[in-house]
Structure formats: structure tokens, C-alpha cells
Amino acid sequence: MEELPVTENSAAADRVTAGTAKEGRAAEEVLDLQEVADREYKYGFVTDIEADTIPPGLSEDVVRLISSRKNEPEWLLDYRLRAYKYWLTMTPPEWSFVKYPPIDYKDIIYFSAPKQKKVLESLDEVDPELLETFNKLGIPLNEQKILSGVAVDAVFDSVSVATTFKSKLAEMGIIFGSFSDAVHEHPELVKKYLGSVVPHTDNFFAALNAAVFSDGSFCYIPEGVRCPMELSTYFRINSAGTGQFERTLIVAEKGSYVSYLEGCTAPMRDENQLHAAVVELVAMEDAQIKYSTVQNWYPGDKDGVGGIYNFVTKRGACRGDRSKISWTQVETGSSITWKYPSCILQGDDSVGEFYSVALTNNYQQADTGTKMIHIGKNTKSTIVSKGISAGRGQNTYRGLVDVKKGAEGARNFSQCDSMLLGDRCGAHTFPYIEVKNPTAVVEHEATTSKIGEDQIFYCNQRGISTEDAVSMIVNGFCKQVFRELPMEFAVEAQKLLAVSLEGSVG
Amino acid sequence: MLEIKGLEARVEGTQILRGVDLSVKAGEVHAIMGPNGSGKSTLAHVLAGREEYEVTGGSVTYNGNDLFELAADERACEGLFLAFQYPVAIPGISNAYFLRTALNAVKKYRGEPQVDAVDFLTLVREKMKLVGMDEKFLQRAVNDGFSGGEKKRNEILQMAVLDPKLAILDETDSGLDIDALRIVAEGVNQLRTPERAVVIVTHYQRLLDYIIPDHVHVLSEGRIVRSGGKELAHQLEKEGYAWLETGSATAAGGA
Ligand SMILES: Nc1ncnc2c1ncn2[C@@H]1O[C@H](COP(=O)(O)OP(=O)(O)O)[C@@H](O)[C@H]1O
Ligand SMILES: [Mg+2]
Numbered sequence: 001m002e003e004l005p006v007t008e009n010s011a012a013a014d015r016v017t018a019g020t021a022k023e024g025r026a027a028e029e030v031l032d033l034q035e036v037a038d039r040e041y042k043y044g045f046v047t048d049i050e051a052d053t054i055p056p057g058l059s060e061d062v063v064r065l066i067s068s069r070k071n072e073p074e075w076l077l078d079y080r081l082r083a084y085k086y087w088l089t090m091t092p093p094e095w096s097f098v099k100y101p102p103i104d105y106k107d108i109i110y111f112s113a114p115k116q117k118k119v120l121e122s123l124d125e126v127d128p129e130l131l132e133t134f135n136k137l138g139i140p141l142n143e144q145k146i147l148s149g150v151a152v153d154a155v156f157d158s159v160s161v162a163t164t165f166k167s168k169l170a171e172m173g174i175i176f177g178s179f180s181d182a183v184h185e186h187p188e189l190v191k192k193y194l195g196s197v198v199p200h201t202d203n204f205f206a207a208l209n210a211a212v213f214s215d216g217s218f219c220y221i222p223e224g225v226r227c228p229m230e231l232s233t234y235f236r237i238n239s240a241g242t243g244q245f246e247r248t249l250i251v252a253e254k255g256s257y258v259s260y261l262e263g264c265t266a267p268m269r270d271e272n273q274l275h276a277a278v279v280e281l282v283a284m285e286d287a288q289i290k291y292s293t294v295q296n297w298y299p300g301d302k303d304g305v306g307g308i309y310n311f312v313t314k315r316g317a318c319r320g321d322r323s324k325i326s327w328t329q330v331e332t333g334s335s336i337t338w339k340y341p342s343c344i345l346q347g348d349d350s351v352g353e354f355y356s357v358a359l360t361n362n363y364q365q366a367d368t369g370t371k372m373i374h375i376g377k378n379t380k381s382t383i384v385s386k387g388i389s390a391g392r393g394q395n396t397y398r399g400l401v402d403v404k405k406g407a408e409g410a411r412n413f414s415q416c417d418s419m420l421l422g423d424r425c426g427a428h429t430f431p432y433i434e435v436k437n438p439t440a441v442v443e444h445e446a447t448t449s450k451i452g453e454d455q456i457f458y459c460n461q462r463g464i465s466t467e468d469a470v471s472m473i474v475n476g477f478c479k480q481v482f483r484e485l486p487m488e489f490a491v492e493a494q495k496l497l498a499v500s501l502e503g504s505v506g
Numbered sequence: 507m508l509e510i511k512g513l514e515a516r517v518e519g520t521q522i523l524r525g526v527d528l529s530v531k532a533g534e535v536h537a538i539m540g541p542n543g544s545g546k547s548t549l550a551h552v553l554a555g556r557e558e559y560e561v562t563g564g565s566v567t568y569n570g571n572d573l574f575e576l577a578a579d580e581r582a583c584e585g586l587f588l589a590f591q592y593p594v595a596i597p598g599i600s601n602a603y604f605l606r607t608a609l610n611a612v613k614k615y616r617g618e619p620q621v622d623a624v625d626f627l628t629l630v631r632e633k634m635k636l637v638g639m640d641e642k643f644l645q646r647a648v649n650d651g652f653s654g655g656e657k658k659r660n661e662i663l664q665m666a667v668l669d670p671k672l673a674i675l676d677e678t679d680s681g682l683d684i685d686a687l688r689i690v691a692e693g694v695n696q697l698r699t700p701e702r703a704v705v706i707v708t709h710y711q712r713l714l715d716y717i718i719p720d721h722v723h724v725l726s727e728g729r730i731v732r733s734g735g736k737e738l739a740h741q742l743e744k745e746g747y748a749w750l751e752t753g754s755a756t757a758a759g760g761a
Binding site for chain 2: 459463
């Protein structure tokens with residue numbers, strides 16, 4: 001995403017900071033709530049699968065190598081090279097609220113694939129160790145999940161190794177599989193839409209991704225088709241020092257509908273791992289895309305060592321009239337999250353939604369939000385952001401509501417709520433509003449709250465432990481967002497929040 | 507059941523309890539009366555385990571065990587219930603969800619099976635009828651926007667569902683009209699069995715018209731200065747607490 005500068009005609013509003021709680025007794029109360037987690041990352045293990053890895057560093061040769069390893073057509077190599085050359089002219093963004101040591105892009109391994117090339121007929125053919133890993137993560141690549149109607153395209157260290165339900169979906173004309181496969185099987189579609197929402201010139205990380213993207217998901221819903229199941233992809237970062245550059249593209253043709261789930265876990269690492277994904281969504285006339293994320297990458301340990309840098313560009317284009325794109329995200333992992341799933345509301349009467357829960361504990365930092373660009377007439381957008389900060393976590397909401405001149409009757413409602421646990425964490429809100437059409441109605445609400453010692457005691461007195469009380473109160477705070485998640489994800493998200501908060505309250 | 511000996515406690519450096527002695531046996535109902543600021547709520551909170559209140563002396567045994575060895579939630583799971591003078595609101599959590607979580611926490615502690623949503627609903631509906639609460643309160647956030655009387659009823663509902671061994675009611679009667687008062691009394695009287703005990707904190711005697719206490723105690727400046735039978739409550743009602751200030755406290759005989 002491009003920079004969100006504080007320009008003169010934008011309203012940079014209420015900035016809320018904790019960490020200087022001067023309220024006397026209240027401050028001491030929260031101090032009691034301040035014992036820091038020393039919990040090991042639940043998913044911290046490394047799989048022993050031999051990876052096909054190229055040496056670290058980035059050059060034109062590496063870009064060519066990635067492309068040739070993947071047997072890519074000439075046009076795609078050209079695309080990568082153009083992006084690479086553009087990236088060389090760029091500098092990393094510095095406007096966000098996150099702090100981290102400069103990344104040495106020469107130290108990163110840009111390609112790694114499990115050594116497993118042949119096409120598989122069934123799960124029986126998959127490396128048992130790989131399956132074991134999926135099981136440890138609770139990834140539902142098993143009968144139960146298949147029976148419950150989830151088609152899983154599991155991306156393991158950048159390359160898809162298993163896809164289920166593909167043929168059933170194919171009968172309906174739905175294409176759902178790895179990005180690499182789509183490049184070979186549906187080059188015309190990929191060529192048409194790749195970079196059409198997030199151009200390679202968009203930002204530093206998007207340019208990097210365009211040059212070196214490894215794999216990801218591709219999804220195409222033909223006209224009038226309602227995808228009968230939630231499409232789900234589980235990402236996982238594995239090989240040490242491997243940057244992850246996922247590329248996802250979802251196209252919903254006229255009158256179609258799709259709900260897409262993305263969930264992630266990563267094993268424990270001491271060095272920081274860079275993740276720079278790009279997700280592009282295109283919704284045509286009357287089409288609807290629901291994109292849900294539960295992000296649980298390794299957040300670093302309690303002292304802030306290790307953890308994933310998650311610098312993602314996600315954007316959807318509501319191209320057709322009455323189209324709708326909803327982003328729902330639950331972000332509990334990563335040491336740094338830099339992410340602004342956005343909607344370009346081009347079509348008249350199109351709708352954009354952003355529902356977000358971002359939790360930062362220990363030394364985690366999150367700078368996340370959305371951009372709603374109103375272009376078409378009577379376009380509507382809703383933003384609901386819930387930020388939870390614990391430990392020394394820093395949580396920033398950064399959002400832009402941009403109503404262009406022609407957007408007659410545009411409407412936006414934004415609600416940004418922050419919850420603080422303890423007084424060493426921080427919550428910050430940067431809502432930017434630019435309105436060029438006088439008929440637009442833009443509303444913004446923001447609140448900041450703390451979990452009080454008296455609430456905890458009240459719960460304790462009814463037999464509820466402090467940890468359960470905190471997770472109950474936090475879940476209540478997030479209800480508005482969880483409601484937007486598909487059922488099984490909502491349950492998972494609640495558990496995740498509880499795990500992420502364990503030990504954050506004394 | 508509850509044996510309090512020489513209990514001293516302070517808040518923020520101020521000594522509030524200065525040697526409380528009190529013995530509550532199973533099957534008994536005790537009333538603690540006393541002027542505002544005498545330390546009644548402090549005593550209730552110390553017993554419930556609020557950490558803000560620092561115990562500086564004395565001992566409390568509960569069912570033969572040292573009460574101070576238990577954390578607040580463990581005390582609750584051991585059957586100690588406090589109906590708060592000022593119940594706390596928890597926005598975003600429905601009353602039903604809160605109460606089921608509490609009930610299941612207590613059950614888990616006792617090694618009893620968890621109550622599912624259907625069984626819980628049956629149970630809570632029955633208890634709501636008992637305390638005269640509309641079912642719409644199940645979906646409302648805990649005490650959020652409740653009137654004073656509604657909060658007090660909600661405390662009694664929680665007490666009825668959690669079925670405590672020792673219930674401490676801190677001014678549950680204040681701010682209640684006569685009907686609500688009867689309901690609270692009804693709830694307490696239901697708990698009046700040989701295995702349970704109730705401690706009622708109040709500074710009016712009107713609740714005691716409905717719940718006849720076995721013992722009445724007067725707390726003043728952090729000490730129990732007088733104990734007696736139910737007639738003591740009537741005497742206090744007539745004479746007020748003024749006599750306490752005459753320094754005749756020590757002359758007053760205990761029960
Ligand atoms: N949290 C607190 N901080 C400071 N003072 C307190 C606190 N709680 C109680 N007190 C003081 O302790 C004394 C006893 O209060 P309390 O136990 O509430 O009395 P009662 O319930 O008998 O009216 C009062 O003087 C009150 O102001
Ligand atoms: Mg009181």
C-alpha cells in the first residue's frame with residue numbers, strides 16, 4: 001500500500017497513548033495485571049523435510065532462477081524483472097509506527113520448496129512427516145475436515161503440496177489451486193489480473209513480492225456461481241531464514257460469491273523472518289468476496305527476540321456495480337504486523353467492509369487498518385477495528401477514508417476501539433479522512449478502555465480464574481468482529497486470543 | 507464453618523479492621539450491622555480475597571482450612587459467595603455466558619461434570635422466576651446499564667445458581683423496594699439449610715423482618731462491639747448507633 005501521509009486536508013485525529021498512566025491508584029491496579037507471559041510458542045517446532053533451497057541474496061540471476069525453477073513463461077519472468085528493477089530504486093517505508101532494525105535483503109533466501117515434485121493423487125502419497133506437521137498444527141487436511149466441507153490448499157514452504165476438492169469445484173467451473181498451477185493452466189486469467197489491483201510499483205514490499213513471489217493461491221469464480229464451501233488455505237513458514245512471498249489472486253465474476261479463509265502458524269525461530277505477501281481481489285458486478293484471516297505466526301519470545309515480520313499488501317477492487325468485498329482479520333501473531341487490507345469502491349453502490357482484531361503482547365507491534373477509496377456513487381464502507389495491547393505491545397490503527405469527487409452519496413462508518421491490559425503497552429489511532437464530495441457522510445467513533453481490577457475480582461469471586469476472566473472480557477470486546485468470521489474460525493479465533501494472552505495478567 | 511480471630515486489615519495504609527472476632531456455624535444466619543464506614547464492606551472483601559485489602563493480623567479458618575491460603579477464585583469454588591454492595595459491570599459479556607462460565611468453573615474445581623447450554627438454560631430460567639427477573643436479562647451484558655435494584659437481583663440470581671455454602675450479602679437490601687426486598691429474603695431463606703450459612707451485612711433492620719437472624723453483631727471502627735440475638739436489631743433501629751459513641755461499647759455484653 002502506498003504511504004499515508006498526514007496531509008493538510010486530512011484529519012489526523014485522536015492519538016491515544018498509554019504507558020504514562022498517571023491516574024494514581026488505577027496505575028497500580030494495572031501494574032498488578034502486568035506479569036509477563038513466559039509461555040513457549042505452542043506451534044514452535046521445525047519439520048525435518050529436506051528443502052530445495054537456493055543460496056541467500058537477491059539479484060537479477062536469483063529472479064531468473066526462481067522463474068526457471070518454476071518453469072514460468074516468458075511474460076511472467078518479464079513481469080518479475082520489471083518489478084525487481086523498480087524495487088532497486090525504492091526504499092523501505094518509514095511512516096508506520098513500528099520499529100525494527102533494518103532488514104538485510106542480502107541475507108534472505110528467496111526460494112525454498114519441499115523436495116517433492118510429482119503430482120499427488122491422494123493424501124496417502126504425501127510425505128508422512130509433512131502430514132504429521134499438519135496434524136500438530138491441527139490443520140484439517142483430514143477426513144473430518146473434508147467431510148465438514150472445507151477444501152484445503154495447503155501451502156507448505158511456498159509450494160502447494162496438496163489440494164482437495166479441486167475436482168468437485170472444477171465441475172462448477174471454479175478454479176481453486178496454487179498460483180503456480182494457475183500460471184500454467186490458466187495463463188490468460190493470471191496475465192489479465194496479476195498486478196491489476198496492487199501494481200508492482202505500489203510499495204516497497206509489493207515490488208519485492210512481485211519480483212520474487214514463490215507461490216500462493218489462485219481462485220476464480222465464474223459468472224453466477226456461488227461457491228458452495230469455504231475455501232481455505234493454511235500457510236506455514238518452515239525453512240530457517242526463508243522469506244515468504246506469497247501471491248494470492250481471487251477473481252469473482254458477475255453475480256458470484258466466495259468466502260475465503262486464510263490461517264497461518266509458523267515454527268519458532270530466533271532470527272526474524274520476513275513475510276511480504278500480496279493479495280489481490282477483484283469483484284465484478286453483483287459479486288461478493290468475503291476474505292477472512294486468522295494470523296498466528298511466531299510473535300517472538302517474551303523478550304521480543306525472534307518472530308515474523310509480516311508486511312502484507314492486501315487490496316480488493318469492487319469493479320462492478322453493487323459488488324461487495326469484506327475483509328475480516330484476527331491478527332495475534334508476528335512480531336511486527338504492517339497490513340492494511342483495503343477496498344477500491346469503483347462500482348456504483350459497491351460496499352467495502354473491514355473487521356479487525358489485532359492483539360499485541362510482550363514486544364509485539366502492529367500497525368494495521370484499512371483504506372476505503374470511494375469512487376462510485378452511493379458507495380458504502382464500514383470499518384470496525386478492535387485493538388488489544390498487553391505487555392509492552394504497541395497497537396496502531398491507521399485508516400484512510402477517501403471520498404473522491406464523483407462519489408455522490410458515499411457513506412462511511414468507522415469504529416476503532418482499543419483495550420489496554422497493563423500500563424506499559426500502547427494504543428494509537430490515526431484515522432485519516434479525505435472528503436472531496438459534499439454529499440458524503442463520514443462517521444468516526446473511537447474508545448479506549450482498560451480491564452479493571454474490580455472486573456477481574458468480580459469474576460474471581462464467581463469462581464472464574466484471572467486468565468479465564470481476561471480472555472472472556474477480551475472475547476466480549478471482539479464479539480463484533482468474530483461474528484463476521486465463519487463458524488469454525490470464530491471458535492479458533494477465540495482460543496487463539498486466550499492462548500496469546502496467557503500469562504499477560506498476574 | 508467460619509472462624510474469624512483478631513482480624514486486622516488495612517487499605518492504602520489506613521487501618522480499617524482492628525481485631526474482628528466472629529464465629530459462624532453451619533445452619534446459622536448472622537447479621538452484621540453498623541454505621542457507614544465502620545468496615546463492613548472491608549470485612550466482606552477481605553473474606554472474599556480482594557488483594558487491595560492487606561491483612562495485617564489475625565486468622566480466618568473456613569471449613570477448617572486457612573482461608574488466606576486460597577486465592578479469590580478458589581474461595582468462590584469452595585463455596586464462598588459475596589453479593590457485592592456495588593456489583594461491577596462487564597460490558598460485552600452476556601449475563602447468561604458469564605453465569606454459565608462461573609458455574610462451570612466451580613463444577614470443574616469440584617470435579618463435577620460441566621453443564622451444557624441447554625441444561626444451564628433450564629436451571630437459570632427456574633432461578634430467574636424465583637428472583638422475579640425477566641429472561642431478557644440473560645442476553646444483557648453483566649450489570650451493564652442495570653438499575654440499582656436490577657443489579658441486586660442479579661446478585662441474588664447468581665447466588666441461587668452457584669448454590670454457595672457460605673453467602674455474604676453486602677447491603678443487598680439498600681435501594682430495594684419492598685417487593686424486591688421480599689425476593690432477596692426469599693432467595694436467602696432458600697439457602698437456609700443445616701449445611702449452609704449466611705452473613706448479612708446491612709445497616710437497616712428492615713431486611714431482618716424477612717430474614718430472621720440467629721445472631722446480630724454491631725461493627726464499629728473495625729471491631730465487633732456488641733453481639734446479641736434478633737432483638738439487638740430492633741434496639742438499634744430504635745436507638746440508632748449514637749450509644750456507640752458514648753464509649754460504653756466494652757460494657758455491652760456479647761451473646
Ligand atoms: N479501596 C479503598 N480505598 C481507601 N479507603 C477505603 C477503601 N475501601 C474502604 N475504605 C475506607 O475504609 C473505611 C471502611 O469502609 P467500608 O468497609 O466500605 O465501610 P462500610 O461498608 O461499613 O460502610 C471507610 O472509611 C472507607 O472510606
Ligand atoms: Mg459497605
